[in-house]
Amino acid sequence: MNAKKDYVRPIDFKHGRVDMTHGGGGRAMAQLIEELFLRAFDNEWLRPMNDQARVPVAAGRLAMSTDGHVVSPLFFPGGDIGCLSVHGTINDVAMAGAAPLYLSAAFVLEEGFPLADLKRIVESMAEAARSAGVPIVTGDTKVVERGKADGVFITTTAVGVVPEGVDISGERARPGDRILLSGSIGDHGIAVMSKRENLSFETTIESDTAALHGLVAAMLRAVPDIHCLRDPTRGGLATALNELAHQSGVGMQIEEAHIPVRPEVAAACEFLGLDPLYVANEGKLVAICAAPDADALLAAMRAHPLGAQAAIVGGVYDDPHRFVQMRTAFGGSRIVDWLTGEQLPRIC
Amino acid sequence: MIPYLDEFRDGKLAQVIAARIVDEVLPGRRYRLMEFCGGHTHAIFRYGVQDLLPPAVELIHGPGCPVCVLPVGRIDNAIELARRPGVILASYADMLRVPASGGMSLLKARAQGADVRMVYAASDALKLAQDNPQREVVFFAIGFETTTPPTALVIRQAAGLGLRNFTVFCNHVLTPPAMAAIVDSPDGAGSDLDGFIGPAHVSTVIGTQPYEQFVAQFDKPVVIAGFEPLDVLQAVLMLVRQINAGRALVENEYSRAVTPEGNRKAQAAMADVFELRDAFEWRGLGLLPHSALRIRERYAAIDAEKRFAVPPIAAHDHKACECGAVLRGVIKPQECKVFGTVCTPDNPIGACMVSSEGACAAWYSYGRLGRAQA
Amino acid sequence: MCLAIPARVVELLDDDLAVADMGGVQKQISLALVDGVGVGDYVILHVGYAIAKLDREEAARTLALFGEMGAI
Numbered sequence: 186m187n188a189k190k191d192y193v194r195p196i197d198f199k200h201g202r203v204d205m206t207h208g209g210g211g212r213a214m215a216q217l218i219e220e221l222f223l224r225a226f227d228n229e230w231l232r233p234m235n236d237q238a239r240v241p242v243a244a245g246r247l248a249m250s251t252d253g254h255v256v257s258p259l260f261f262p263g264g265d266i267g268c269l270s271v272h273g274t275i276n277d278v279a280m281a282g283a284a285p286l287y288l289s290a291a292f293v294l295e296e297g298f299p300l301a302d303l304k305r306i307v308e309s310m311a312e313a314a315r316s317a318g319v320p321i322v323t324g325d326t327k328v329v330e331r332g333k334a335d336g337v338f339i340t341t342t343a344v345g346v347v348p349e350g351v352d353i354s355g356e357r358a359r360p361g362d363r364i365l366l367s368g369s370i371g372d373h374g375i376a377v378m379s380k381r382e383n384l385s386f387e388t389t390i391e392s393d394t395a396a397l398h399g400l401v402a403a404m405l406r407a408v409p410d411i412h413c414l415r416d417p418t419r420g421g422l423a424t425a426l427n428e429l430a431h432q433s434g435v436g437m438q439i440e441e442a443h444i445p446v447r448p449e450v451a452a453a454c455e456f457l458g459l460d461p462l463y464v465a466n467e468g469k470l471v472a473i474c475a476a477p478d479a480d481a482l483l484a485a486m487r488a489h490p491l492g493a494q495a496a497i498v499g500g501v502y503d504d505p506h507r508f509v510q511m512r513t514a515f516g517g518s519r520i521v522d523w524l525t526g527e528q529l530p531r532i533c
Numbered sequence: 534m535i536p537y538l539d540e541f542r543d544g545k546l547a548q549v550i551a552a553r554i555v556d557e558v559l560p561g562r563r564y565r566l567m568e569f570c571g572g573h574t575h576a577i578f579r580y581g582v583q584d585l586l587p588p589a590v591e592l593i594h595g596p597g598c599p600v601c602v603l604p605v606g607r608i609d610n611a612i613e614l615a616r617r618p619g620v621i622l623a624s625y626a627d628m629l630r631v632p633a634s635g636g637m638s639l640l641k642a643r644a645q646g647a648d649v650r651m652v653y654a655a656s657d658a659l660k661l662a663q664d665n666p667q668r669e670v671v672f673f674a675i676g677f678e679t680t681t682p683p684t685a686l687v688i689r690q691a692a693g694l695g696l697r698n699f700t701v702f703c704n705h706v707l708t709p710p711a712m713a714a715i716v717d718s719p720d721g722a723g724s725d726l727d728g729f730i731g732p733a734h735v736s737t738v739i740g741t742q743p744y745e746q747f748v749a750q751f752d753k754p755v756v757i758a759g760f761e762p763l764d765v766l767q768a769v770l771m772l773v774r775q776i777n778a779g780r781a782l783v784e785n786e787y788s789r790a791v792t793p794e795g796n797r798k799a800q801a802a803m804a805d806v807f808e809l810r811d812a813f814e815w816r817g818l819g820l821l822p823h824s825a826l827r828i829r830e831r832y833a834a835i836d837a838e839k840r841f842a843v844p845p846i847a848a849h850d851h852k853a854c855e856c857g858a859v860l861r862g863v864i865k866p867q868e869c870k871v872f873g874t875v876c877t878p879d880n881p882i883g884a885c886m887v888s889s890e891g892a893c894a895a896w897y898s899y900g901r902l903g904r905a906q907a
Numbered sequence: 908m909c910l911a912i913p914a915r916v917v918e919l920l921d922d923d924l925a926v927a928d929m930g931g932v933q934k935q936i937s938l939a940l941v942d943g944v945g946v947g948d949y950v951i952l953h954v955g956y957a958i959a960k961l962d963r964e965e966a967a968r969t970l971a972l973f974g975e976m977g978a979i
Contacts (some may be wrong), residue, residue: 515582517581522897
């Protein structure tokens with residue numbers, strides 16, 4: 186009689202839940218890694234299943250970035266924590282003008298988390314990584330007791346290579362430079378908020394989560410000497426501009442009328458008492474370049490699908506106070522300050 | 534775009550009204566106008582309305598921010614309630630970061646384990662109670678007359694449903710007594726004010742009628758204004774005209790939402806559920822008689838102060854805090870000794886800095902430009 | 908104080924509830940504090956409750972009179 190192969194019951198992704206054995210380092214964990222992560226992320230560097238991935242060394246300066254993702258809710262219109270974690274870290278590397286090459290992903294799973302949701306998230310990550318052309322080459326999984334994590338926390342790290350001659354950095358903004366924005370603000374934050382309990386409202390707003398390295402590459406082809414790039418995530422456009430103004434020791438002036446805001450985002454902000462300038466974005470960037478380059482840069486952005494609504498929103502000037510000022514559509518002027526704490530909806 | 538909102542923000546019309554104001558201010562005459570309501574403070578700063586006004590017109594920011602006028606002791610009470618085992622404290626987001634005694638806040642209490650939940654509407658708090666029958670839900674009710682009718686409705690609903698696990702910690706306050714207290718203040722600061730921009734949505738509920746006594750008593754004009762920047766500009770124009778003519782009338786710029794008698798249905802709901810407290814401690818204005826509401830005896834089962842025997846806490850503001858003077862328009866935010874140094878939006882000492890409507894927070898975030906250039 | 912915005916009633920529901928639309932965002936609101944509001948009417952919305960019906964004629968009148976000469 187032939188010896189039966191060891192029968193390993195396949196993971197029940199429909200009804201199963203994460204339990205402590207999945208993080209134990211034993212057979213259950215190995216099975217989860219193989220049946221879920223490996224299958225979804227599959228690539229030549231991940232397949233050997235070592236504790237590390239061995240990848241060819243790229244010539245030039247490496248750009249590296251890491252991000253922890255704790256978004257709640259995990260699934261929101263236009264995306265989920267999975268693709269968000271891929272896009273977000275790719276974007277951080279892309280903001281140096283670097284071409285992202287490899288990703289790593291570490292998961293902290295909460296005991297009891299439905300495997301169906303985990304599968305959905307992992308497959309979303311795989312799809313995002315595939316579309317971006319950036320493989321996930323190594324990873325880690327841990328499980329914590331019920332109540333110690335919000336379902337799942339994902340930390341991703343990306344490495345990329347900064348092309349020769351490219352020097353994009355937050356302290357390079359100079360008086361006279363122009364400030365460009367790649368598209369409408371507030372979409373992601375409002376999409377996420379629309380799914381929060383106690384705030385539920387119906388809207389067609391979707392998160393703008395996207396990998397921006399393609400857009401950045403197109404921008405660099407048109408204008409190699411971009412001074413600054415930043416993606417306005419938490420804290421919104423206002424925070425990104427204040428950071429840049431502070432790093433560069435300059436002031437900024439922007440025009441409210443030139444900042445694209447989708448009507449629905451504006452409406453949601455109105456009734457929640459939020460300011461779109463402070464609402465998070467996950468698929469937009471701010472660029473600062475010398476004035477003579479602005480038109481070419483704008484054209485390059487608008488020619489790319491992720492920059493179709495791009496606009497020149499203002500300029501940089503000399504200001505020891507490093508204020509970011511805005512001329513309101515109304516005709517007055519106000520300071521756009523740093524965000525204080527977390528922006529909460531208000532009744533007053 | 535949002536109809537009936539965007540048209541009232543039109544920059545070109547703003548220029549028209551502003552030009553009228555410039556034309557009509559009398560040479561050598563000052564116009565000190567207080568906007569009572571935090572929503573107006575917010576609009577003024579957010580749109581930069583002051584930039585369009587001539588220097589003769591000065592806008593002073595009043596105490597119309599229910600977050601700002603709530604005394605520390607009441608927030609201490611709310612925190613203490615939230616800390617009780619089994620309690621879920623439901624609160625509007627505005628209150629979460631307000632500093633109470635010992636630097637504590639509802640948000641900090643939550644970080645320490647208290648179950649504090651943010652709600653957008655009073656009905657959400659009711660729903661929390663229905664969804665969590667084994668927990669005690671306490672709704673931290675704050676606000677002026679605009680926010681009071683919704684609380685009245687949920688109290689009635691809870692009573693009608695026979696809900697045993699829902700109570701309301703009532704901190705609703707009234708506008709006309711506060712306005713009177715400002716003008717009538719012992720240090721005489723109120724007499725330096727020439728006119729009032731009256732609150733928009735409080736007036737939607739109470740009507741314009743309640744202000745008649747105020748203008749008769751203090752001989753100062755009141756113009757009820759909508760929240761949009763054009764409304765505010767127009768109200769300034771109307772006040773300038775009244776002041777020039779020596780008039781002290783109640784005028785209604787926000788006629789699209791305010792009538793002389795107000796919302797009778799809302800008033801009836803409030804009268805059914807609430808009655809006047811003899812007196813209530815206001816931050817910055819002291820003890821004011823007949824200025825706040827408490828839940829009537831017939832709804833005692835829904836009154837958190839009764840169910841939990843909430844003690845009166847006579848807490849005081851931080852010694853260095855000058856919120857009281859700011860709230861009454863006696864000093865400007867930047868004249869407070871701790872403004873912008875020890876007291877900032879990130880580390881607020883007093884309520885004026887926490888609420889984005891508070892004069893100090895608004896000035897800090899939006900108005901620092903003027904200060905830096907001065 | 909009292910953040911309230913104009914919203915258009917698009918559907919009436921039971922129990923004094925309705926669906927309102929603000930610039931494309933829809934939310935369930937309560938009409939318990941107002942009378943005689945129908946589909947197509949605008950209301951002033953505060954913390955999930957309509958506190959008044961917006962008078963559209965008055966709104967037009969107000970706009971027309973902004974900055975006009977003479978006393979109103």
